[in-house]
Amino acid sequence: MEYAILIYCEEEGLPERWADDDRRKAFYEDYGAVNRDLEASSALLTARRLATTETATTIRVREDEVTVTDGPFAETKEALGGFYLIEAPDLDAALAWARRIPGARIGSVEVRPIHRYGG
């Protein structure tokens, strides 16, 4: 099974803005650890962190009419900040990875199976 792990955080609360250097360092080290373990167990397919929503552009096409707007598709308190794509045998295994992601401690982490066509 493939799962997407989507990390949502309040952008004002991102570690770059933390005053406590040690806390930030520990946070990044925890990311490093889970990434290494994901890679070592061949569970990791891909992972990316997104630039903040102020850089987002949203586009909609309705009957040939194209609207381009500045900003994310919805203004929410917590915004999508990054994602993992992993391979796991079942939801419990995927959740076991997700709970180790440091973003879960400051925001919310959503685990979604990847749609299987014709499955």
Place this chain on the structure above:
Amino acid sequence: MASRASESRAALERVFREESGTVLAALIARLRDFDLAEEAFADAMATAMERWPREGLPDNPAAWLTTTAQRRAIDRLRHRRVRVDKRDGLLEAELSRRESGGSAEEAVDVAHVPDERLRLLFTCCHPALSPDARVALTLKTLGGLSTLEVARAFLATEDTMTRRLSRAKRKIRDAAIPYEVPSARELPERIQALLGVIYLIFNQGYTAAQSASGERRALCREAIRLARVLASLLPDEPEVQGLLALLLLHDARREARVGEDGTMVPLEEQDASCWDWLQIAEGRHALDAAAALGRTGPYQVQAAISAVHAEAAERGREASWRWARIARLYEVLQEMHPTPVVVLNRAVALGRAAGPEAGLALLEAQLGEERSARLLEDYQPFHAARADLLRRAGQRSEAARAYRRAIELAEGSAERRFLQAQLATLEGEGGSDLPGAQG
């Protein structure tokens, strides 16, 4: 003498109630598909209905049903021309075994049904499912209740319940919620989820007992049955024994809780000779078994509270130690679960043990917290308990106001009648402290 036909119909019904959970769990574990397992099980029941009256009961009806259902599942899969891919390796093996001429008939007698109920319970009570779905799925799959019965018990339409069940089954399939006993690290947390579902099933049946519908009563029986199953599958988990004890002790008082005129009877005024003392003995036994394991928890503490009431009833109403011990147990429970409802119960016990002022002081302190105050504002037992404490403390007009608020909030007619009677008594006592009663 009963005819063979009615005998086997009765046997079929008994097998359905007692074994459907086991058979269905074995099928789901094997087929990894709830719907297919349910359809195949229904097929097997229909075949049994047709053949058992003619041929007599098989030696092991559950094994017979499991084997027959498995064969019907394979037929259904063939019929649907479902692609058999690697995920269905077990089925593939089954198919090739059958095609190589292995006699399925001979498998019927030797087949023993593996007990997969624990794995399936963990699936049905997975935290990735909504609490409503967990309850419905557990009752439907392991409780042997029909969708209609589950719907009635939860005052939902059959359509709503069917949709809720379908959605849960789809999520189990599409998100690959496993059929596994969780790893040791996650086990304690996941057992809590199981116990929560069983307790919810029980409470749904217990709190609404006044409406006395058969479905609601069936819920209490099912919850106790599930707790027994779980206690036999996880004998070393003290909280499982604790929950079983709690349910048995509470349920033992069922008949005494509502008087002949339909008014709720408070615990200490109940006729203890109407309690089911055999069941109380079983509950105490489970509580002792839990205590012997040496790890206490909230279900054990609540069961212990219930056991104190039973002991007090045995030793006479005036048992002075009763409320002091109960207040102390609620204090322990509050340390584990600092919820406003636990504090409320502690205040009631304290009011009996140390005087109404002590209970009221605890309630006032709790109301000081904004969140608890909001939560308790619409909670009928809070106003009822506060009214009782105020009445005992001689604050009659405050007490009357609290009773009125409790009556407004009462959902069951037995509770409402009880509260109205209390208010009438209070008003009948007269006194200058009481403003004119409002209509």
